Every structure is written in C-alpha cells, then in structure tokens.
Amino acid sequence: MxxxxxxxxxxxxxxxxxxxxxxxxxxxxxxxxxxxxxxxxxxxxxxxxxxxxxxxxxxxxxxxxxxxxxxxxxxxxxxxxxxxxxxxxxxxxxxxxxxxxxxxxxxxxxxxxxxxxxxxxxxxxxxxxxxxxxxxxxxxxxxxxxxxxxxxxxxxxxxxxxxxxxxxxxxxxxxxxxPYQTKITSKMFGKSAHAGVAPEKGISAITVAAKAISKMKLGRIDEETTANIGYFKGGKQTQTNVVCDYVEIVSEARSLKKEKLTNVVNDIKGKFEETASDYGGRAEVIIEEIYPxxxxxxxxxxxxxxxxxxxxxxxxxxxxxxxxxxxxxxxxxxxxxxxxxxxxxxxxxxxxxxxxxxxxxxxxxxxxxxxxxxxxx
Structure with missing residues (x-):
C-alpha cells in the first residue's frame, strides 16, 4: 500500500x-x-x-x-x-x-x-x-x-x-x-572584392564554408553519435555586389562515447581549416564542451x-x-x-x-x- x-x-x-x-x-x-x-x-x-x-x-x-x-x-x-x-x-x-x-x-x-x-x-x-x-x-x-x-x-x-x-x-x-556534447564555433575569413567587377580577386567565405560543410558527415552518424549545423550567418543582405569575407557557423556534436565525439569534432574542425587553406582563406575554430x-x-x-x-x-x-x-x-x-x-x-x-x-x-x-x-x- x-x-x-x-x-x-x-x-x-x-x-x-x-x-x-x-x-x-x-x-x-x-x-x-x-x-x-x-x-x-x-x-x-x-x-x-x-x-x-x-x-x-x-x-x-x-x-x-x-x-x-x-x-x-x-x-x-x-x-x-x-x-x-x-x-x-x-x-x-x-x-x-x-x-x-x-x-x-x-x-x-x-x-x-x-x-x-x-x-x-x-x-x-x-x-x-x-x-x-x-x-x-x-x-x-x-x-x-x-x-x-x-x-x-x-x-x-x-x-x-x-x-x-x-x-x-x-x-x-x-x-x-x-551523451557528451560539444559546441563548435567556426569563423571563416575570406577576402572582399567587387562581385561584378573583379570577383576573382576575392575569396568568398560563404563558398569556402559551404564546400567545407559538404565534405562533412552530419545528422545521424551512428547509433551513438550525431552532429548538426545549427546556425550560419554572414554576408551583407543589401550589398550583393560584395564578395563576402566572413561567415560564422555554430554546430554541435554528441556521442555516448567520448572518443567518437572527439573524432567527429576533429573532423569538423579539420574540414573547415583544410578547405579554408585550400582556397586561400583562414578558419578559426573554437571548441567548447557543453557537458560530459x-x-x-x-x-x-x-x-x-x-x-x-x-x-x-x-x-x-x-x-x-x-x-x-x-x-x-x-x-x-x-x-x-x-x-x-x-x-x-x-x-x-x-x-x-x-x-x-x-x-x-x-x-x-x-x-x-x-x-x-x-x-x-
């Protein structure tokens, strides 16, 4: 009772x-x-x-x-x-x-x-x-x-x-x-230029970020691990004639296994840094543990x-x-x-x-x- x-x-x-x-x-x-x-x-x-x-x-x-x-x-x-x-x-x-x-x-x-x-x-x-x-x-x-x-x-x-x-x-x-959760803030730096007159002189941070993201495995990675791009900002809404020189992407990864989380976070970080370097830009990636x-x-x-x-x-x-x-x-x-x-x-x-x-x-x-x-x- x-x-x-x-x-x-x-x-x-x-x-x-x-x-x-x-x-x-x-x-x-x-x-x-x-x-x-x-x-x-x-x-x-x-x-x-x-x-x-x-x-x-x-x-x-x-x-x-x-x-x-x-x-x-x-x-x-x-x-x-x-x-x-x-x-x-x-x-x-x-x-x-x-x-x-x-x-x-x-x-x-x-x-x-x-x-x-x-x-x-x-x-x-x-x-x-x-x-x-x-x-x-x-x-x-x-x-x-x-x-x-x-x-x-x-x-x-x-x-x-x-x-x-x-x-x-x-x-x-x-x-x-x-799960363990990690937040990843990625700052992508390109080079501005006139998008109509000399786009080849610029480096589009939007393009670089998009190409980096396209190389990543996101969503459900396995039964214990996920990754997600949650926020993407950059560019000038009213100035489409300028090659965007900066974007910021906020993402997260979670896993029940710490080593799996580390691998996913390192992959995201590496893809941003490598792609930025390939295109002549620069990436600054900040990693923050949200909880164990x-x-x-x-x-x-x-x-x-x-x-x-x-x-x-x-x-x-x-x-x-x-x-x-x-x-x-x-x-x-x-x-x-x-x-x-x-x-x-x-x-x-x-x-x-x-x-x-x-x-x-x-x-x-x-x-x-x-x-x-x-x-x-």
Missing part, C-alpha cells in the same frame, strides 16, 4: 507550478523552497550560483540528517526553473491528469520532481523510516544549458551516488547513458538499487539511453555517479504538458523505496 499522501502531493505540486519560475527568474520559487525545506527541519545551504550564472537564485543544497551514521549519504536532485511560457500557470485536473489551461506550460518539468522530494521527506518522518543523511539538491538554470549545475559548488556535496528526477517516460524506467556524458552498467549499485525498488512496486524497469543532457551529466562530471529517473510527465516544453496523478504517487513510492532499501537492505 502506498505511503504517499495523495491529496497532499497534489496540493504541493499545484502550489509549486503556480509560482512563476521561468529560467533566469527563479527568485520567488527559491525563497519558497528554502522555506519549505527549512520547515521540514533540513539544513539548507546556498552556493553562489546566482553570481556565477546570472540566474535569479542560488542552488539549494538541503540535507536531511539521519539516524544511521555508518552508511554513506545519497542524494536526489531536481531543478526549480521552467521553460516559457511559464507565467501565471493555472493548473487543473482532468481525467486524473494535471494540466495547464492551455495558455502556458504546466511546469511538471521539473516541479513534479520537487513535489515528490518534499513528499518523500514527510513520508520518511511520518513512518519513522530509518535512514542516514540524504541530500536534496534543487538547481537553477537547468533549462538554460544546465547553468545552475555547472555553477554548483561541489564541495557542498558528500553523497556516494544519487538520482536526478528529470526524465520522461513511465515511472520506474531509468536513464543510465547520456555518462554510462552506468546494470550491475552498478545505483542502477541495481533503483531497478530492484521498481520491481518491488510492480513498476517498469527499462534501462534507457538518452540523446540529451540533464543535470545528471554535470553531477557525473563531478565524480558523483548519478542516474536519471523517469518522472512520467508528457509533452514537456509545450502548452499540452501534463502528468497523471498516478505518476506523482508512483514516483514518490519509488524514491521512498530506494531510500529504505539503500539504508536498511
């Missing part, structure tokens, strides 16, 4: 989604969450993510002290920010789904995760479940390129491993692989623990590969093994976003079960 208080978790979730918290504007919800975690007797610390990232608040690192001191802590994380349009959310219940009124997102991504964590703490207290220290990390700026997690002070974390509550799909599923990838095995402790808990509850137990990044990528990069649990929200980042009430309850049961099994196996 579920230990989750259905009415309470629904009320908590609907209260949270009504608080405006579009990414970079997290001030109000951070204050409210600080109050909520403090009221539940957690030790709440803030880092300096606001100053480092330019977002509206700091990350919250909330520690629930336990009575089992011999077991290492674990942690759970969710993010407090949402995408747009996320102001004046008006949640309502329809056929056991919580939805918005259709003019905004709902914000289940990721306030469903936060509501579950707050409910989990209350369930642990009410049922006097033995546990060691547990950290709950609530980040800002996840929707702005994982900005909050990147700005996090990792010295505030002491967990052995943990879970992000921030993946779609049925509750019980777990993401154990997610991670891979966990089914027999790793954090994966076994989550799958076993889901099995006990009769929930799905699929292990998944993701094509995108989450805060889990950043925590893994800090050396803290982190997997991403499915929350059950649907149609995120759209005004059709929704979550079934059963998913809130099931996820709460799953988190409680994970904690109980880890600390008192």
């Amino acid at each position: 579920s230990k989750i208080n259905k009415e309470r978790i629904i009320k908590e979730f609907m209260e949270l989604v009504k608080i405006d918290s579009e990414t970079k504007f997290e001030t109000n919800i951070a204050e409210k969450l600080n109050e909520k975690f403090t009221a539940l007797s957690l030790i709440v610390k803030e880092d300096n993510a606001k100053e480092k990232s330019g977002h509206g608040a700091n990350n919250l690192i909330c520690t629930l002290k336990g009575n089992l001191k011999e077991v290492e802590p674990i942690f759970f994380t969710a993010h407090m920010d949402t995408v747009t349009p996320g102001q004046n959310v008006n949640p309502q219940i329809e056929n056991n789904y919580i939805i918005s009124d259709g003019t905004t997102i709902l914000g289940a991504d990721d306030k469903a995760g936060i509501a579950v964590l707050l409910e989990t703490i209350q369930v642990l207290k009410e049922n006097k479940i033995d546990h060691g220290d547990i950290q709950f990390v609530i980040t800002v700026g996840e929707e702005s390129g994982l900005a909050g997690a990147k700005a996090l002070d990792p010295s505030l974390l002491n967990a052995k491993f943990g879970y992000a509550l921030d993946s779609d799909g049925p509750v019980g599923n777990i993401v154990i692989e997610a 990838g991670f891979t966990h095995k089914k027999d790793d402790e954090l994966v076994r623990l989550a799958l076993h808990a889901a099995e006990k509850l009769g929930l799905p137990t699929d292990v998944l590969k993701s094509g995108g990044g989450s805060d889990a990528n950043i925590f893994n990069g800090y050396g803290i093994p982190t997997a991403n649990l499915s929350v059950g929200y649907e149609y995120i980042h759209t005004t059709n976003e929704r979550i079934h009430i059963d998913h809130l309850i099931n996820l709460g049961d799953l988190v409680v079960q994970i904690i109980d099994d880890y600390f008192t196996p």
Whole structure:
C-alpha cells in the first residue's frame, strides 16, 4: 500500500507550478523552497550560483540528517526553473491528469520532481523510516544549458551516488547513458572584392564554408553519435555586389562515447581549416564542451538499487539511453555517479504538458523505496 499522501502531493505540486519560475527568474520559487525545506527541519545551504550564472537564485543544497551514521549519504536532485511560457500557470485536473489551461506550460518539468522530494521527506518522518543523511539538491538554470549545475559548488556535496528526477517516460524506467556534447564555433575569413567587377580577386567565405560543410558527415552518424549545423550567418543582405569575407557557423556534436565525439569534432574542425587553406582563406575554430556524458552498467549499485525498488512496486524497469543532457551529466562530471529517473510527465516544453496523478504517487513510492532499501537492505 502506498505511503504517499495523495491529496497532499497534489496540493504541493499545484502550489509549486503556480509560482512563476521561468529560467533566469527563479527568485520567488527559491525563497519558497528554502522555506519549505527549512520547515521540514533540513539544513539548507546556498552556493553562489546566482553570481556565477546570472540566474535569479542560488542552488539549494538541503540535507536531511539521519539516524544511521555508518552508511554513506545519497542524494536526489531536481531543478526549480521552467521553460516559457511559464507565467501565471493555472493548473487543473482532468481525467486524473494535471494540466495547464492551455495558455502556458504546466511546469511538471521539473516541479513534479520537487513535489515528490518534499513528499518523500514527510513520508520518511511520518513512518519513522530509518535512514542516514540524504541530500536534496534543487538547481537553477537547468533549462538554460544546465547553468545552475555547472555553477554548483561541489564541495557542498558528500553523497556516494544519487538520482536526478528529470526524465520522461513511465515511472520506474531509468536513464543510465547520456551523451557528451560539444559546441563548435567556426569563423571563416575570406577576402572582399567587387562581385561584378573583379570577383576573382576575392575569396568568398560563404563558398569556402559551404564546400567545407559538404565534405562533412552530419545528422545521424551512428547509433551513438550525431552532429548538426545549427546556425550560419554572414554576408551583407543589401550589398550583393560584395564578395563576402566572413561567415560564422555554430554546430554541435554528441556521442555516448567520448572518443567518437572527439573524432567527429576533429573532423569538423579539420574540414573547415583544410578547405579554408585550400582556397586561400583562414578558419578559426573554437571548441567548447557543453557537458560530459555518462554510462552506468546494470550491475552498478545505483542502477541495481533503483531497478530492484521498481520491481518491488510492480513498476517498469527499462534501462534507457538518452540523446540529451540533464543535470545528471554535470553531477557525473563531478565524480558523483548519478542516474536519471523517469518522472512520467508528457509533452514537456509545450502548452499540452501534463502528468497523471498516478505518476506523482508512483514516483514518490519509488524514491521512498530506494531510500529504505539503500539504508536498511
């Protein structure tokens, strides 16, 4: 029988989604969450993510002290920010789904995760479940390129491993692989000339870039690797009589394997540089790691623990590969093994976003079960 208080978790979730918290504007919800975690007797610390990232608040690192001191802590994380349009959310219940009124997102991504964590703490207290220290990390700026997690002070974390509550799909599923991502900014320099009088005296940066791109393998490279040209700018819209001497191309590459990513990035860089040189131009290529990838095995402790808990509850137990990044990528990069649990929200980042009430309850049961099994196996 579920230990989750259905009415309470629904009320908590609907209260949270009504608080405006579009990414970079997290001030109000951070204050409210600080109050909520403090009221539940957690030790709440803030880092300096606001100053480092330019977002509206700091990350919250909330520690629930336990009575089992011999077991290492674990942690759970969710993010407090949402995408747009996320102001004046008006949640309502329809056929056991919580939805918005259709003019905004709902914000289940990721306030469903936060509501579950707050409910989990209350369930642990009410049922006097033995546990060691547990950290709950609530980040800002996840929707702005994982900005909050990147700005996090990792010295505030002491967990052995943990879970992000921030993946779609049925509750019980777990993401154990997610890609590395790299951004590539390529600046192509040519030579200007009059396009009608002496085009042969110029070097078209547009032409050079186009020829370089034509040599690249883009899109789906293999089942683990992708590459994409996302942005191409240059030239003068009202001066077609000038040979373009500069363009800028922004691209990305992702792979579950770091060595594959390195090969793709080097190929893109090499094609731009070699082609520019062949035509008498010049290329300046800037490479930036956006986030690290991670891979966990089914027999790793954090994966076994989550799958076993889901099995006990009769929930799905699929292990998944993701094509995108989450805060889990950043925590893994800090050396803290982190997997991403499915929350059950649907149609995120759209005004059709929704979550079934059963998913809130099931996820709460799953988190409680994970904690109980880890600390008192």
